[in-house]
Amino acid sequence: MKNKKWLIFLGIAVLLILFVLEGIPFAVNLYLNKNADKIVSDLITRTDDFSGHHVRFGNIKLDYDYRGTYLELDSVAIFPAEDVAESKVKINLLADRILLSGFLWKSLLLDNTIVLDSAELRHVRIHSLSPSLDSLELKDKKKTQPKSGKDYKSIQVSHIDISDFSIENRDVVTDSARLELENLNLIATNFNITKNDLEEQDALFSVEDIKGRIGHSYIHFNEYRNVLHAEDIQFDKEKRSLEVQHVRLDNKLDKYAYTRSFAKETDWIELIEGKVKLANMDYDAYFRKNLIESEKLIISDMVINVFRDKRKPDDNRKRPKMINEIIRSIPKDLHVDLIQLENGYVSYEERPDNEGPKAGTIFFDQIDAKIINITNVSEMLEMHNKLTLEATARIMGKGNVQLKVAYFLQDSTGKFTMDGSIHDMELTAINPMLRPATQVEARSGEIDELTFDITADDIEGSGELIMKYHDLAIDIRGKSYGDGQNIFQKIGSFLTNKLVIRSENPGPKGELKKGVIYFKRDQSKFIFNYWWKLVLSGMRSTLTGEDEEALRKRSDKQ
DSSP: OHHHHHHHHHHHHHHHHHIIIIIHHHHHHHHHHHTHHHHHHHHHHTSTTTTTEEEEOSEEEEEEETTEEEEEEEEEEEEEOTTOOTTSOEEEEEEEEEEEEEEOHHHHHHHOEEEEEEEEEEEEEEEEEESOHHHHSOOOGGGOOOOSSOOOSEEEEEEEEEEEEEEEEEETTTOOEEEEEEEEEEEEEEEEEEHHHHHOSSOOOEEEEEEEEEEEEEEEETTTTEEEEEEEEEEETTTTEEEEEEEEEEESSOHHHHHHTSSSOOOEEEEEEEEEEEEEEOHHHHHHHOEEEEEEEEEEEEEEEEEEETTSOOOTTOOOOOHHHHHHHOSSEEEEEEEEEEEEEEEEEEEOSSOOSSOEEEEEEEEEEEEEEEEOOHHHHTTOOEEEEEEEEEETTTEEEEEEEEEETTOTTOOEEEEEEEEEEEGGGGHHHHHHHHSEEEEEEEEEEEEEEEEEOSSEEEEEEEEEEEEEEEEEOTTOOSSOOOHHHHHHHHHIIIIISOSSBSOTTOOOOEEEEEEEOOTTSOHHHHHHHHHHHHHHHHHHOOOHHHHHHHHHHO
């Protein structure tokens, strides 16, 4: 009798164990699959971003066991309801397949947290419409409007595998594209995004490792006149590297149509080609602090074209920022030990303010440069308060240029020093640059060597320039362009070549004339104009014999 009781007890225990191991999961799976559409839809639409949206599925399968729930979704569609407010982001999402495994109901029910062992997303397309980005910026918590959904405390995924993911964001008012991303493929481990991350402007998410590739991305800006292309973006946290194989900046308007769309002088700029690489990048600093920190940024084979139409009125009210101000105003925290430019090309085209038949052009090629220590992080400025630029290039494919500039990032006056040299430069080659600034052009002459040493700030600059040259002759052209000289210009050119400027330096007896540099910055012009006018003042002093006092009077008058 006693043995029989034990057998009954064991039988009940076995049945109970089988019920716990098999019966409960079976019953749970019956419930889950019967209500799968509603359960999964509620999990998605309860969040603030997807509140007011509907969800539809082609096939849906849930499989629960004690290790977690397996979820398989085919042909997922998320779309906004008709009554979604204009101030809300409207999202359309289509996905061929989503596989989620190891979903823990306990974490969801007790802690409002999504915990997954793995997530696989295949061929996902997201199209969103949103109001102006300014209206979407995160506010102080006290000013934050009540949310229409309930965001999760965190979403944690041990393994993520995404393939063929694309996203597009458009302006709800103009229906113009802001951001497009095509063919994202990535693998990540131990991904975690929290509610605090969503509320903080700087934090994105945390991830142990991430690597992948983006086929093509587009950013549209400047009232959709410009689009920045980045193709074949490769990133790898373990290797601490990020590479962009092709970068382009396109103007959707041609140069004349673009400049005509502004009331004042505006530069038309195109980046034709370029390659970018970040070496030893701190991914955690970017994901957690929104800080771009890298040991080296390499930009290679860059080709930039710039155009300016001088027939447009200049905007004397604008005040372009100095280099130190530009760095301080970068919206993201930035610290890069070294920016290295390899084999660059920059051309500048300028249409003069007359009825001339063509624009003048100057270009620099074979540009190699190093910019050492770029930072706007306040705690780093104490140790890294000096930015240095060192560059070499050719002017018009001939003259060899060397330049070194040092900016003192914490100096309130914008102090900088600049020294450099030019060798073996045919002066006739720089007429397209010389003439718009001076209304004269070189008939002949060659610079054997030009060196300068300048100290300047946001207001004015001074220094010394030595220009060794021979066989110099100039023609006074005034504002005429493309026409021959009139009689007065011919007389002026003759008198200038004979009485005002020296045809060579050193002179016939070996005497060397040193030029004085002085120029007061035109606050409406960009820094490169300031650099050029400083050097030009020294060239003018060498040619005409003007001293610093004369240059000061000329600069004040201008």
